[in-house]
Amino acid sequence: MSENPTPPDTNVDIDTDSIIDSFPRPDVSRNSDYIETIELPARAAKTVSTSDVLRPTLADPYPFDLFSHQAEALTALKAGDNVAVTTSTSSGKTHIYGLQIARNLLDAGVLNPDGTRATEQNETSTTLCVYPMKALTKDQHESLTTLYDDLGLDIRVQIYDGDTTGNRREIRERADVILTNFAGLNIYLEHHDKWSRFYSALDLVAIDESHTYTGIEGMHVAWILRRLKRVVDYWGGDPQYVLTSATIGNPKSHSEELIDEPVTVIDDDGSPHGPRDVVLWNPPPRDRTNDPTPGEASFDIEDDIEGASPDTDGERISERVPASVEAPKVFDHLTSNDIRTLLFCDSRKLTELSIQRADEHRRNNPRAYGRTTTTDREAYNAGLGRTTRHSREHRFKTGLLTGLATTSALELGIDIGSLDATVLMGYPGQRQSFWQRIGRAGREASRSLAVLVGDHRTLDQYVIDHPEYLLENDVEDAVVDTSNNAVFAMHVLAASDEIALDETDVGTFAEEDRLRAAVKMWREAGFIDGYLDAATHYAGPSRPQTRINLYGTDDTEYRLTLASDVDRDKWGLSDGLDVEPIDRTRAYRDYHEGAVRLHEGQQFEVVSVDEDRPQPIVELKPVDCNYYTRTQSKVNVLDAVSEKSREVNGFTLHFGRGTVLVHYHAYDQLYIGNGDPKRQAIPTGLPPILMDTQLCWVEVPEVVEDALVRKYSEYGVETGVDPEDADIAHLGYVAGLHAAEHATIQTAPLELRVDKNDLGGLATLVMDTHYSHPEYDDIADSISDSFEAATHALQQRTHELTGRTSSGWFIYDGIDGGLGFAHAIYDNFEALAERARDQLRDCRCGQPNGCPACTFDENCGNDNMPLLRASAIDVLDQLLGEDNHDALREYLPDEDYGGDRRPVVFYS
Amino acid sequence: MAADDSVGMVTLPATTLERVPQSAVSDVIQYFAPDIVTVPGPRNARAHAAVRDAAPATPVVHPQLGQDADRVQHYRYAADAGVHEAPNVAPPAETIDIVAVQSRDVLPQLHSELTTGERQTGSGAATFLVIPSVSVEWDPTNLTTTLPSGEELAAISVTLPEPVTVFAGGQPADYHHEWELPYKHTTVRVPIAGLGATERGDSQFAQYTCTSQGDVAAQAVSPSQFGLRALNGVGRATAKRLQKRGCRTMDDVRNLAVTELAQLPGIGRSTAEKIHAHADVVESGDPLVLTNKTPVKTRDDRPPLCLDIETDGLSPTIIWQFGVYDPATDQYQAFVEKRHPKNPKPVLEAFITWLVANHSDRTVITWNGYGFDYLYITEFLEQYLPEYTTAWDDIWTYDLYKWAVRDGNALLPGRTNKLDHVARALGYESAGTGLTGAQTAAAYQEFMRNPDRPHSEPEWDRHEAYCEDDCRALWHVYEAITDAPRRDTTDSGSGGAAGQQAGLTDF
Structure with missing residues (x-):
């Protein structure tokens, strides 16, 4: 998106059909049932003469016509509007604020009309540009510098962030344009007096890739921008805002929530692109009998699908080759054909693994690809250090690399030159992200290719079966929830530290009651002195800004280092590890002792985690082993308190808060080649993590429960459990609750902008024991380190609580403090339930307990047992009012049914 | 301690005591020479013994160890006799009482003893109530706080005619807040101070001056200073x-x-x-200068002006007092805003015009000026009187704290780097205003809220004396440093240091 379209290096017009046909596997062809190609038409450019919009000083040297959206945005900026531009990647969004900056500096007399500096000291017009990643900041610095060189303007554009060395003071005192990120800005606001020149002259704030500011990060960014506004106002600046964003469903409300000002949206894209083929690629079924024995062939990547029969309509497909195995092969196929390709992966681990798998695929198919051993593909992710990352960007841009396996990091507008194809390892969960990723490929005139390799899970299978879901719907909304008090309260402390809060902040920084409540709370807790009617000062431990973490509310950072006894030279690690610190949840999940992680093609095993120090340390040693590890988790919900509730066809729906206990208690070792288990359930020895978070839950009415318990009383091993566990009372019914819980979570991204990995759930027959009770202390207060202690306390309470308790399931926000997702689910529960019901009903797996495409969840803490589709469908039909109680009558007992003693079971 | 009508108290949180050697405990007792010591936090016999051992003659408050009948410890302070365990007789009215309960659970019992007269306190001087483990709880998701046992505290406060101040063991040592606690359809104001036994890892030692009016001046000190x-x-x-x-x-x-x-x-x-x-x-108690550097330069042989400012808090909205002591004339000049507490400009203007007009060629020194005073004077000038920023920049300013402590040019005998500690250790006789910086800021905050209410007006004389005391203390420290012997440890052994001492003639 950075520069106006550069002429394509070469005009390779991709021939999608022959690329598919040449894939080295007999079952793959353009006519295969697994593969569907959809052609998206080209879009022609709409341009406006630059001289219609800009003065000759700028228009004459500017080498392009303006796209219509650029012209529109510049006109709105001239009129004094705040502007949000939501157009495609490479549509010249940077030039919009780049040119606005130039206009401002000319108007302010900082620049002479000939582009030379009129004054050494710029006291009149400055601009702050904020980017979501340092890599992007660097990239955009180049882009702006190039623009001003082309225009012959002597404008001082400087980066100021954690990587800035040299004279920071000089940058603050002399730069016209400062480029930074929000994590940095959050800290720099403390010493705003050092920025007095810059803030007093601030004319423009550019917020790039603003769609990335959602969820917890969005909340923090919104408050950092409000703090910035106070500080800038104090120094007399009055900036305009320009936001650039990928397409989102709600650009206006999202932008306005972020900056707390009215915004004009520019979304009529005037930039061109060539035709685009979208290939929906469903991996073939996996025939497990043909799998190599893990112990023997573990490190070889076998084409275990070779010769497998294609599925036909109605045939059971219990499992497909995972996208993580299939997508690297497609990626290899494209890059081996010299097609410049990005492979988008879900995790840092998978970017590294994918390169290995692509190399294996190339080695195993010498006839198709020859015996080349050049390393023309690399992994790319934010966990790599800065130097490595930048070098790989550069090598891709200059053509030394043909492919990058990347995380979402390259979803953003880092300029890596033009490319022709993208491969998506699984559906990214959101249409917004899908379009953004496939939009990375394509040049003005030539055809580009996007391959979505589906995973065998609900969302992917749904999308592949219903491509219209992708093509005909608007992209999702971006959620910024400034009503979250926990996040707000942290920023109140920071704001009071920057400039004392007083009555003038009422209604501007925050709404009156809320501001007064927060100040009162902090005053009573000892973190703030004074009152709003005079001035309130921060009085807690110094630098409250440092305790704000944009990416989560747990701010303990774990540092990754090499163990001291590692022979660094032997492993080629003399410079140590070039990796960023991680937060606690990530440390517990991915870096427990015994975990094996891949980093830059090298495996590392975690040998120790030292938490008994201010910054905990994770020690790693390099290893060569044939497995990777995956962590198992257990979850419980404690002390839920309902804040609001409503009735839906006899069901009671609640929204509230509670404590969620997540325990990464064990891990599995899995063979790299095929993902089969080597060793399972090895204890991690870690304590559980407690989260105070937001929950939504549903209570099933007695009559529905009674009937369904009886209707499914005969079900046992069909739910997937082992025969010895099959006689648990109410198994068929609770398996349905568990399946309904999974299905509602998995389909949530279809309705709301949430990542299902940010949600968790728990199904239980004894909802009440998970609630807070006035006559009991909260359980979370009494247990310290033990998951078992919490479970025991729940059992104890179940035996003590008398009277009827209801069954149902919880869905919670998987981040301390909560993100507002559970609240959105509460508001949209019926739509979600309908999606979930359809999914469960329409899945063709034919298995009573379902499959990865309808009921299984990779995050399930109970290994996807027990699950039952039929009873889940019945529960959801009752909730939706599509079955009436008559449908249940035949299963109801004749008399008042007191209910059996229910077992204390819960499934996450 | 300083004044007759106040008790000197030291708090040594139990968890902090666990981490320090016995010599540090003895040192802190010797240094502060308190009338009474509290050991807040969880029940801890070892911590209690450590303090008893270090302070055999001083009462140690640790009711956590008490058995059935000993769940309340009661001490009384009399000017002539110091602090002693209270006999169960009616005390003189001017007695300061210190009543410590084992836990919150004992508060109803204490309330009933006070109500029935079974336990008596001096009605003319404050009673301090110590609760070893209580702390304020806050819930940021609902923006609310809870003070456990708030109702019992209100009831006890109402029962006694004298001011009652509560020490909450689990709050930070510098915590002080006047709570409005609900009591029988009305609210009662109860000042709550902290004793430093926090669970957040920053627990410290602290020294308190507790006055007969119920005021508490606290100074927290890191245990590593002992x-x-x-x-x-x-x-x-x-x-x-x-x-x-x-x-x-x-x-x-x-x-x-x-x-x-x-x-x-x-x-x-x-x-x-x-x-x-x-x-x-x-x-x-004699300082030592370690290098051959001079702390300040002056343009002539006149000594530097000693400057101190008072603000309304740590993110100032006003510098309401500027104090300047001129050692050359032994004159003290103060600029104080007594009428427009929300308008920082007039007092700033008075100060800067006086300084620029009379002393533009002088050198100014402060204690931690680069961390505070100069920072805010510059910021306020840029905000309100930008025309004077250049004139201000032209005045030579130095920070004696930075020179001595941060830059490591001198060794000082104080246990903290706070000016009053350093000055006291160097033999400075304080004017004894009994104020701390936090208290003087809080007093001005109260005035800002109600500038027209007479009883909100600070005792100007006392606050001016406080600022003047700091300016004169600064001069005392400056003189002590310039008179101090020099030993350039970095040069020792080479024999080359002596010639460098010519630097002394700069003074």
Whole structure:
């Protein structure tokens, strides 16, 4: 998106059909049932003469016509509007604020009309540009510098962030344009007096890739921008805002929530692109009998699908080759054909693994690809250090690399030159992200290719079966929830530290009651002195800004280092590890002792985690082993308190808060080649993590429960459990609750902008024991380190609580403090339930307990047992009012049914 | 302690005591010489014993250990006799009482004893109520706080005619807030102060002055300022090594030869010299200058002006007092905003015009000015009187704290780097206003809220005296430093340092 379209290096017009046909596997062809190609038409450019919009000083040297959206945005900026531009990647969004900056500096007399500096000291017009990643900041610095060189303007554009060395003071005192990120800005606001020149002259704030500011990060960014506004106002600046964003469903409300000002949206894209083929690629079924024995062939990547029969309509497909195995092969196929390709992966681990798998695929198919051993593909992710990352960007841009396996990091507008194809390892969960990723490929005139390799899970299978879901719907909304008090309260402390809060902040920084409540709370807790009617000062431990973490509310950072006894030279690690610190949840999940992680093609095993120090340390040693590890988790919900509730066809729906206990208690070792288990359930020895978070839950009415318990009383091993566990009372019914819980979570991204990995759930027959009770202390207060202690306390309470308790399931926000997702689910529960019901009903797996495409969840803490589709469908039909109680009558007992003693079971 | 009508108290949180050597406990007791010591936090017999051992003659409040009948400890202070365990008789009205309960659960019992007269307190002077483990709870998701047992505290406060101040063991030592607690359809104002036994890892030692009006002036001090770690160059690891070597007190260190010190692992010759020199400094109360650098430069032979400012808090909205002491004339000049507390400009203008008109060629010194005073004077000038920023920039300003402490040019005998501690250790006789910076800021905040209500008006004389005291203390420290012997440890042994002492003639 950075520069106006550069002429394509070469005009390779991709021939999608022959690329598919040449894939080295007999079952793959353009006519295969697994593969569907959809052609998206080209879009022609709409341009406006630059001289219609800009003065000759700028228009004459500017080498392009303006796209219509650029012209529109510049006109709105001239009129004094705040502007949000939501157009495609490479549509010249940077030039919009780049040119606005130039206009401002000319108007302010900082620049002479000939582009030379009129004054050494710029006291009149400055601009702050904020980017979501340092890599992007660097990239955009180049882009702006190039623009001003082309225009012959002597404008001082400087980066100021954690990587800035040299004279920071000089940058603050002399730069016209400062480029930074929000994590940095959050800290720099403390010493705003050092920025007095810059803030007093601030004319423009550019917020790039603003769609990335959602969820917890969005909340923090919104408050950092409000703090910035106070500080800038104090120094007399009055900036305009320009936001650039990928397409989102709600650009206006999202932008306005972020900056707390009215915004004009520019979304009529005037930039061109060539035709685009979208290939929906469903991996073939996996025939497990043909799998190599893990112990023997573990490190070889076998084409275990070779010769497998294609599925036909109605045939059971219990499992497909995972996208993580299939997508690297497609990626290899494209890059081996010299097609410049990005492979988008879900995790840092998978970017590294994918390169290995692509190399294996190339080695195993010498006839198709020859015996080349050049390393023309690399992994790319934010966990790599800065130097490595930048070098790989550069090598891709200059053509030394043909492919990058990347995380979402390259979803953003880092300029890596033009490319022709993208491969998506699984559906990214959101249409917004899908379009953004496939939009990375394509040049003005030539055809580009996007391959979505589906995973065998609900969302992917749904999308592949219903491509219209992708093509005909608007992209999702971006959620910024400034009503979250926990996040707000942290920023109140920071704001009071920057400039004392007083009555003038009422209604501007925050709404009156809320501001007064927060100040009162902090005053009573000892973190703030004074009152709003005079001035309130921060009085807690110094630098409250440092305790704000944009990416989560747990701010303990774990540092990754090499163990001291590692022979660094032997492993080629003399410079140590070039990796960023991680937060606690990530440390517990991915870096427990015994975990094996891949980093830059090298495996590392975690040998120790030292938490008994201010910054905990994770020690790693390099290893060569044939497995990777995956962590198992257990979850419980404690002390839920309902804040609001409503009735839906006899069901009671609640929204509230509670404590969620997540325990990464064990891990599995899995063979790299095929993902089969080597060793399972090895204890991690870690304590559980407690989260105070937001929950939504549903209570099933007695009559529905009674009937369904009886209707499914005969079900046992069909739910997937082992025969010895099959006689648990109410198994068929609770398996349905568990399946309904999974299905509602998995389909949530279809309705709301949430990542299902940010949600968790728990199904239980004894909802009440998970609630807070006035006559009991909260359980979370009494247990310290033990998951078992919490479970025991729940059992104890179940035996003590008398009277009827209801069954149902919880869905919670998987981040301390909560993100507002559970609240959105509460508001949209019926739509979600309908999606979930359809999914469960329409899945063709034919298995009573379902499959990865309808009921299984990779995050399930109970290994996807027990699950039952039929009873889940019945529960959801009752909730939706599509079955009436008559449908249940035949299963109801004749008399008042007191209910059996229910077992204390819960499934996450 | 300073005034007759106040009790000097020291708090040594139990969890902090666990982490410090006994010599540090003795040191802190010796240094503050308190009338009474509290050991807040969880029940801890070892911590209690450590304090009893270090302060055999001083009452130690640790009711956590008490059995059935001993769940309340009651002490009384009389000017002539100090603090003693209270006999169960009616005390004189002017008695300051210190009542400590084992836990919150004992509060109803205490309330009933006070109501029935079974337990009596001096009605003319404050009663201080110590609760060893209580702390304020807050819930940021609902923006609310809870003070456990707030109702009982309100009831006790209402029962007694004298002011009642509560010490909450679990709150930070510098915590002070006047709570409005609900009591029988009305609210009662109860001041709550902290005793530093927090669970957030920052628990500290602290010294308090508790007045008969119920006021509390607190000063928190890091435990590492006592015992061997008080010595410049001695960290946790070195302190352990010294103790292993048999060195427990500063005196032990002084009696060790520098060569012996230097033989300990991790201690080089120059560090050994510095440690040894600092032990001498602490013991003698005489500072030592370690380099041949001069703390300030002046344009003529007149001494520097000593400056101190008072604000309404740590993110100031007004600098309401500027105090300048001129040692050349022994004159003190104060600029105080007594009428427009929300308009920072007039007082700023009065100060800056006076300074620029009369003393533009003088040098100004402060204590931590680069961290506070100069920072805000500059910021306020840029905001309100930008035309004077250049004139202000032209005045030579120095920060004696930075020079001595942060830049490591001198060793000082104070246990903290706060000006009043340093000055006191150097023999400065304080004017004894009994105020702290936090209190003077809080008093002005109260005035800002109600500038027209007479009883909100600060006692101007007292606050001006406080600022003047700091300016004069600064001059005392400055003189002590310039008069101090010099020993350039970095040059020692080379024999080349002597010639550099010409620097002294700069003064």
